[in-house]
Amino acid sequence: xxxxxxxxxxxxxxxERDQGGEPKRRTFLAMLSYGLGGFAALLVGVPVVxxxxxxxxxxxxxxxxxxxxxxxxxxxxxxxxxxENSQPDAWAGSARQSAAYLRRQGQSEFIAFTVNCSHLGCxxxxxxxxxxxxxxxxxxVYYSDGDVAAxxxxxxxxxxxxxxxxxxxxxxxxxxxxxxxVPKPS
Amino acid sequence: MFxxxxxxxxxRTGIGALIAPVMKHLVPRGSSWLYVFGSxxxxxxxxxxxTGVALSxxxxxxxxQAYQSLKFITxxxxxxxxxxSVHYFGASAMILMVxxxxxxxxxxxxxxxxxxxxxxxxxxxxxxxxxxGFTGQILRWDQTAIWSVVVGxxxxxxxxxxxxxxxxxxxxxxxxxGATLGQFFALHVFVFPILIGALLxxxxxxxxxxxxxxxxxxxxxxxxxxxxxxYDELLHREGVPFWxxxxxRDVLFAVLMITVIVGLAIAVGPPKLAAAPDPTNLVATPKxxxxxxxxxxxxxxxxxxxxxYVIVGGPxxxxxxxxxxxxxxxxxxxHPLRRPWAIGSVIIVxxxxxxxxxLSTWEPWSPRFEAPPLPTRVVxxxxxxxxxxxxxxxxxxxxxxxxxxxxxxxxxxxxxxxxNRLTGIEMTWRIANGGYNMPxxxxxxxxxxxxxxxxxxxxxxxxxxxxx
Numbered sequence: 068x069x070x071x072x073x074x075x076x077x078x079x080x081x082x083e084r085d086q087g088g089e090p091k092r093r094t095f096l097a098m099l100s101y102g103l104g105g106f107a108a109l110l111v112g113v114p115v116v117x118x119x120x121x122x123x124x125x126x127x128x129x130x131x132x133x134x135x136x137x138x139x140x141x142x143x144x145x146x147x148x149x150x151e152n153s154q155p156d157a158w159a160g161s162a163r164q165s166a167a168y169l170r171r172q173g174q175s176e177f178i179a180f181t182v183n184c185s186h187l188g189c190x191x192x193x194x195x196x197x198x199x200x201x202x203x204x205x206x207x208v209y210y211s212d213g214d215v216a217a218x219x220x221x222x223x224x225x226x227x228x229x230x231x232x233x234x235x236x237x238x239x240x241x242x243x244x245x246x247x248x249v250p251k252p253s
Numbered sequence: 254m255f256x257x258x259x260x261x262x263x264x265r266t267g268i269g270a271l272i273a274p275v276m277k278h279l280v281p282r283g284s285s286w287l288y289v290f291g292s293x294x295x296x297x298x299x300x301x302x303x304t305g306v307a308l309s310x311x312x313x314x315x316x317x318q319a320y321q322s323l324k325f326i327t328x329x330x331x332x333x334x335x336x337x338s339v340h341y342f343g344a345s346a347m348i349l350m351v352x353x354x355x356x357x358x359x360x361x362x363x364x365x366x367x368x369x370x371x372x373x374x375x376x377x378x379x380x381x382x383x384x385x386g387f388t389g390q391i392l393r394w395d396q397t398a399i400w401s402v403v404v405g406x407x408x409x410x411x412x413x414x415x416x417x418x419x420x421x422x423x424x425x426x427x428x429x430x431g432a433t434l435g436q437f438f439a440l441h442v443f444v445f446p447i448l449i450g451a452l453l454x455x456x457x458x459x460x461x462x463x464x465x466x467x468x469x470x471x472x473x474x475x476x477x478x479x480x481x482x483x484y485d486e487l488l489h490r491e492g493v494p495f496w497x498x499x500x501x502r503d504v505l506f507a508v509l510m511i512t513v514i515v516g517l518a519i520a521v522g523p524p525k526l527a528a529a530p531d532p533t534n535l536v537a538t539p540k541x542x543x544x545x546x547x548x549x550x551x552x553x554x555x556x557x558x559x560x561x562y563v564i565v566g567g568p569x570x571x572x573x574x575x576x577x578x579x580x581x582x583x584x585x586x587x588h589p590l591r592r593p594w595a596i597g598s599v600i601i602v603x604x605x606x607x608x609x610x611x612l613s614t615w616e617p618w619s620p621r622f623e624a625p626p627l628p629t630r631v632v633x634x635x636x637x638x639x640x641x642x643x644x645x646x647x648x649x650x651x652x653x654x655x656x657x658x659x660x661x662x663x664x665x666x667x668x669x670x671x672x673n674r675l676t677g678i679e680m681t682w683r684i685a686n687g688g689y690n691m692p693x694x695x696x697x698x699x700x701x702x703x704x705x706x707x708x709x710x711x712x713x714x715x716x717x718x719x720x721x
Contacts, residue, residue, distance in 0.1 A: 122425045122432065123418040149533040156431030160317025162399070165428055166533035182535055186560065187552065188407035189400060190535040192622065197650025198697045203538040204404070205553035206618040206654070206664050208692050216692030218618075218664075219557040242427035243403065245410035245420045246561075 127153040127242075133235040134179075140171040140236065145193050145211060147182070153240035167227055167238055168193055168200070170211065179229040179238050180213050185222040185247025200224060222247030279492030280499050281467035287361075288465060290354035292503035293510050295453070297347035300511065301385075302446065304340040312392070314438035316431045319394035320529050327523060338518035344386055346514055348544045351382050359578075360595060362587035363466035365475045369579035371463070374456045376575045381449050383545070388441035390542050394434055395527040400539035402433060411564045429532050464488065469587035477584055538619075547609035553618040554609075617663030620653035624661045631658045635712050642709025645702055649694070657713065665691060672714040680707045 132150035140146065148169045155163040168180040168191075180200070182190045189204035199216060200209040208217040213224035225244035230237050241249050263269045311333060313322040326333040355375065358364060364372030387405070391398045402423065409419035425432035467487060493499065524542070528534065541549055555563050589596055626647040632640065646652055654664035671680070684703055687693030694703070 120422060122436075123422050125426075127427050147533070147535055152428045152430065152532075154426050154428060154430040154432070156316075158315050158317050159431035160315075161529070161531040161533070162316050162429045162431065162433065164531075164533050166535060183403060183407070186407075188403040189539055190537050192535060194622075194650050194653075196648045197653075199650060199692060201620045201622070201650070201653065203619055203622070204540075204549075206620055206690075208620075210692065210697075216687070217690045219553065219555075219560055221557070221560060242421070243406065243424060243429070245417055246407060 127240070129153065130240050131230065131232065131237040132240060133232070133237050134167070134169060135236055136234045137175075137231055137236055138234070140169060140177070142171050142173060145170040145180075145195070147193070148179075148238070150238050150240070153242070165240070165243075166190075168224075169229070169236065169238075175231060177229045177231070177236055178213070179227040180224045181227060181244045181249065183225070183244055183247075184220055185215075185224060185244070186218070186220040188243075191224070220247065225249045275461050276496040276500075277494045278461055278464070279488040280465055280495045281487055282491045282493055283468045284465055284499050284502075285468065286502060286506070287357050288499070289503050289506040290350050290357055291460075293507050294347060294350040294354050295457075296507040296510065297343055297350055297514075298449065298453075300343045300514070301340065301347060304336055304343060305442070305446075307336055308340055309442060314392070314434055316394070316434045316530075319392070319434055320526070323393060323395075323526060327526065334522065335518055338521070338523040339514060340389075341523050342514045342517045342521075344389060345543070346510055348382060348386060350510070351379055355379060356599065358466075360589045360599065361466060361469050362475075362582070362585075362589075362592065362595070364579040364582075365466075365585070365587060366477050366480055366583045367463050368459065368466060369583060371456060371459045372579045373576055374452050374459075376572065378449060378452050378456060379575070380572060381445055381452070385441065385445050385449070386542060386544060388437050388445065391437045392434070392441055393524075393526060394530050396530055396534060396537045397527040397539050399429055399433075399530045399532060400537045401541065402429060402437070404539050408564050411561045413565070466587075469589070471586075471588040471591055473587070474585045475583075475587060543610075546613040547606050550609040550613040550616075550618075553616075554612070615663075619662070620650075620664065621662035622653060624652045627652070627657060627660055631660065632709075633712070636708060638705050639709040639712050642705040642707070645698075645706050646709060649698060649702070649706075651706070668710060668713055670713055670715055672711045675710075677707050677711050680710050 130153065134148040134150050145168050147166055149164050149166055151163055152165040166182045168182060170178045170180065172178055184191050184202040184204065184207045186202065186205060186207050189202050189207075191200040191202045191207065191209065193200055198211045200211075200213070202208070202218065202220070206218045207215070207220040209220070209224050210216050213226065215221075215223060225247045227241055227249060228239040230239075259269075308326070311322060311326050313319055323337075326337050328334070358372065358375070387401075391402055406420040406423040409423050410416040412419055421427065424430070425436040464484060467484065527537070540546065551567075552560065552564065586592055624647070627643050632643040635643070646655075646657070652661035654662040656663060656667045657669050675683075681703055683691065684698070684706060685693060685695035687695075698706070
């Protein structure tokens with residue numbers, strides 16, 4: 068059962084021929100093999116890894132999306148709105164859309180809050196009678212202007228860029244806010 | 254006939270000769286039932302591969318269709334339903350067994366020389382197992398899953414400098430989208446299992462090479478110079494072949510485990526799917542599965558200013574702390590009774606995790622959105638102003654965090670008998686100005702509202718004379 072022992076092993080390979088240039092030649096061949104192997108690995112590996120990680124740096128173009136006419140929002144009210152986000156892939160299903168809380172401050176003044184708690188991103192709920200946003204996850208609470216009222220959130224609710232375009236209110240698609248910060252429009 | 258075939262194959266492959274020494278290697282006598290958790294983890298992993306591959310026959314990893322395919326798996330066929338259930342309880346078993354395996358190797362100090370690398374690879378395997386659990390939960394792709402991705406991305410976002418990039422990687426883009434689920438599928442089905450396999454190979458090989466650690470004895474410290482020789486002598490003196498003298502326990506325990514998994518799968522069924530995934534449906538309470546639930550509690554209750562440090566530093570410190578243990582304690586006593594610090598730290602960790610687990614079952618920090626208005630029997634016979642106050646207590650959200658006579662939330666103090674503790678003026682001041690974890694209602698409620706609320710709260714006192 069000791070077949071393996073009979074396999075020629077390179078423990079002491081060609082010791083008699085090792086004089087002269089042999090060790091150098093072997094070192095060279097080993098280095099050559101490592102080098103070639105490394106080259107091939109990089110040749111394929113770099114583009115593959117870059118492709119897998121590309122979401123880290125690729126930016127999507129920002130678009131203004133209408134969320135309704137100006138008249139459909141009452142002054143002093145906060146309502147949830149939906150809009151198509153910056154990566155509406157055909158197979159994304161409901162994930163094509165994002166939500167925001169739109170508050171009409173005055174005649175021509177709107178605020179679009181992100182729905183994500185600045186603590187860990189859970190969807191905050193607007194409680195119209197209490198006039199506060201409350202987070203179901205860890206009890207974060209925000210005032211109607213998005214400032215932190217209680218709980219663990221480190222920052223106010225982040226805001227999306229919002230504008231009035233003709234009769235419509237428009238929100239600019241932006242990356243998901245991370246820890247209460249929406250990346251600046253580029 | 255069979256023996257001749259076997260001999261023919263063996264002569265050409267030599268696989269038997271390769272495996273025999275592994276199976277027959279000598280192990281110390283007295284390797285008791287405490288040594289079965291490692292192999293149980295391995296069996297659970299194999300079970301996960303088998304059931305996972307089978308599930309992938311039915312599952313559609315598409316953001317728009319995954320939920321439907323999972324509903325189909327869960328509802329349309331008893332066998333699919335069973336399969337998903339086994340996969341869930343198998344995951345739970347694997348995490349439980351990893352935990353017990355780690356607990357045993359830590360308490361017996363099996364990580365000391367020459368088994369340091371076994372422990373270190375095990376630490377990475379532990380985190381990979383948890384990563385498998387989390388990514389698997391995401392594949393359910395229901396409301397809870399998609400919001401858990403967001404929560405995961407936010408946590409990654411707390412990492413200094415590269416946080417934003419890590420968060421975008423978790424989302425596979427700028428927001429939840431078509432690429433998100435595909436990436437989690439690839440991680441769960443290919444990347445993490447392959448990494449686990451790649452680390453499992455040396456992890457298991459080292460068991461054969463170094464042998465399992467003998468049961469520790471008091472006053473018998475590990476010394477690097479003499480350990481291997483002593484271990485060899487021990488084996489030759491009283492060692493028994495692993496197969497079948499020790500292996501039968503592993504087999505019996507694993508069979509028991511699998512029987513329990515199958516039993517639970519039939520009796521309990523797979524975890525319920527939440528509502529269909531929709532980033533614009535804002536009624537969602539993302540929550541990790543049971544093995545990470547306690548950590549969710551930690552994040553709610555730590556002092557708020559520490560949040561970024563705990564989210565980044567916590568897991569990192571746990572990983573590094575575990576990883577380097579064998580580098581700092583490579584020699585010396587192994588018996589737990591001679592290592593009070595080891596026992597102490599295990600107790601602290603168990604109590605810590607245990608209490609946060611218990612808290613996480615009722616989440617006292619979460620507002621109770623569904624709390625009903627206070628019933629008349631609780632409000633009692635009070636003035637009209639106080640009656641209005643009782644209504645406001647529910648409508649204006651007080652009840653979501655405060656409790657009265659068993660109704661409402663737990664975040665703030667219980668107000669059942671607040672009339673005994675605070676005067677009307679003190680209450681008015683607190684409601685208007687707020688405090689730590691208490692919003693200030695001065696700009697939200699009219700002074701009339703506050704007066705009504707206070708006159709209601711003033712009536713909250715224990716009844717001196719009971720009605721009958």
